[in-house]
Amino acid sequence: MTFKTSYNAALGMPSVDLRSVDTVARVAIGTILKGFDDLLGEGEFMYLPGVAGTLAGDHVLFDLAPGAATTTRSTTGNANTGQPSAVAVAAVGAGQYGWYQVSGVAIVNVIGGTVAGRPFLSATAGSLSSTAAAGAHLIGARLSTAAGVPAASQAYLTLTRPAVQGQIT
Numbered sequence: 574m575t576f577k578t579s580y581n582a583a584l585g586m587p588s589v590d591l592r593s594v595d596t597v598a599r600v601a602i603g604t605i606l607k608g609f610d611d612l613l614g615e616g617e618f619m620y621l622p623g624v625a626g627t628l629a630g631d632h633v634l635f636d637l638a639p640g641a642a643t644t645t646r647s648t649t650g651n652a653n654t655g656q657p658s659a660v661a662v663a664a665v666g667a668g669q670y671g672w673y674q675v676s677g678v679a680i681v682n683v684i685g686g687t688v689a690g691r692p693f694l695s696a697t698a699g700s701l702s703s704t705a706a707a708g709a710h711l712i713g714a715r716l717s718t719a720a721g722v723p724a725a726s727q728a729y730l731t732l733t734r735p736a737v738q739g740q741i742t
Contacts, residue, residue: 592672599670602620616679618675621635621644624643628699629663630699631660631699632658648695649694651737652694652706657734677731679729680729682700683695683716684697687704689715690703692711694709714731
């Protein structure tokens with residue numbers, strides 16, 4: 574995927590390669606940019622801190638608490654949290670910063686046997702599944718396993734600022 578932004582006057586910079594990884598925060602955590610890819614169309618991307626082990630295509634959960642923003646690779650252990658989520662555009666590790674997709678069509682890592690439909694967190698960190706897991710359903714997202722999926726263990730994920738289903742008490 575080659576998402577690029579167009580000139581962004583708010584940041585005072587020309588086109589940004591959304592796959593870039595920074596060792597120091599270049600913009601405010603939580604900044605959102607729009608990008609465009611010839612195949613996947615338009616998407617929105619949020620600048621977040623990285624987390625150890627993150628691969629391009631990993632599904633992550635994030636918290637934008639002032640001064641304590643965090644990013645976590647998703648697993649079924651994150652069920653019922655209600656946390657917002659995104660897809661890593663690049664391998665953004667601990668102590669690094671980068672862009673994560675929050676809307677549009679993303680390429681996401683999935684476990685084998687995943688089919689089109691509702692996405693669920695899986696036991697494999699950063700990967701989604703179509704197998705139901707209590708409280709681990711993503712709201713605002715849908716998996717597509719149409720022909721032409723980018724690679725094995727990947728799928729297209731249409732997302733509109735998704736979150737993990739929170740438990741109603």
